[in-house]
Amino acid sequence: MSFNTKAYIAGVYEHPTRRADDKTLAQLHAEVAIGALGDAGLAMADVDGYFCAGDAPGLGGLSMAEYLGLDVRLIDTTETGGSSYVIHVGHAAEAIAAGQCSVALITLAGRPKAEGMATGTAPRPQSGDAPDVGFEQVFGPTVVNMYAMAAMRHMHEYGTTSEQLAWIKVAASTHAQHNERAVLRNVVTVEEVVNSPIIADPLHRLDCCVISDGGGAVVMVSPEIAKSLGHRSVKLLGHGEAIKHLAGGQVDLTYTGARWSGPRAFEDAGLAPADIDYVSIYDSFTITVLETLEDLGFCEKGKGGAFVADGNLIAGVGKLPFNTDGGGLCNNHPANRGGMTKVIEAVRQLRGEAHPKVQVANCELALAHGTGGSIGTRMGSATVIMGRNDA
């Protein structure tokens, strides 16, 4: 296969902490930046493009650029919630290809655990200016109950069951057992998932991702710089993004923006779902994964339940190894934004640096997908496809 590679991911770093009582938010951003630059073999002074999102303290990226000591000619603070970093990867690739920067740094960090944030069950503060707030907040939407409504409708239309959704957590936990840093390392069974307490029908506690502190960073470079850095760099082959919202009252909760971002990414890369060896799928909840797999074309719409059942997502067992770090469901969902860790594990797989028990043999092509915002209202969806250095 020959690809027209716009940019490479040269460095990645996932902060080892899952509870950061002893660090400030800015400090966490800096630590992951330094970690990713070190992984790439580059320095902060090499960075000429900076990307961050709503988790970065201050006005857009201004405060973090200052704290880090950056001198950049490109700044991008595209904010789509947890998928922002997946969008940043695509935007960085285009910027690098256009010659707008040659070393792009993307950072994410947060400390919801240390701050005692009731992430899934309390309403999030919203600006009263947003035109949707007046017609939503009073009814008590929370993160969990809005994803739950999508699950209820998917079950109604397609017969998807709680047991099928539970297989997604089972797979993530099977992988997480090998990850020393994972928040949840116990392998769970379908029974344990469906017997865990219901948070909002039909989602049980174990249908939900972990709440964790920490973060991660990615460094992307031009092909020329990648060549000088050696063969741990991975190729960015394609990307696509989309927004899905409530469409003026024409609501369909059974699919996500992956329906559009996925095909855009596949077309950009000249690839199809069958070509992919490993997927990192945004896993805020089990239903997020199920709908996304359908939307990306790994199975037909409505058949996600059967697709994920019986271990099909488990490395070494099923046909589509997923979230081999344990994902947001079991390992890490730092700052309540899981997109960065999705990209990072895909890079590890392509480098052959995942845990040996979950490393996909001959992993040449990988996909990472982010879903930010809410599949119950409005979301930002982003898909990136990456290839091994010699792909």
Add this chain to the structure above:
Amino acid sequence: MSESERSLTPPPVNLETEAFWQAAGRGELVLKRCTACAKTHYYPRAICPFCQSSETEWYAASGQGTIYSYSVMRRAAIPYVIAYVTLAEGITMMTNIVDCDADRLTIGQPVSVTFKPAENGQAIPMFRPA
């Protein structure tokens, strides 16, 4: 479960939406329709999201609908039912289902509008089994 015990935070009201909330205060559910393209949209805006005309008008809805989806929020101080209801007028709106047995709801079930007061007395449109 007694829905009326859950305290409702008053929604922000602005000049684009005040007619909706005033109508609710009169026990009426109103919607916005575009006179240029004839489509009803929700949530109500000054500008039609389908054709971008500013010639939008309010009209009284029937108050009838069916449950599109719902979830019983059990992990809350007072459990409640969040829902999307598809109105007879063709739009689907976020709401709560009230005055019901939360464990006996079904998607597709007919519901009709009712109004519950927020903390400041503002009437909020919600739906009960029809």
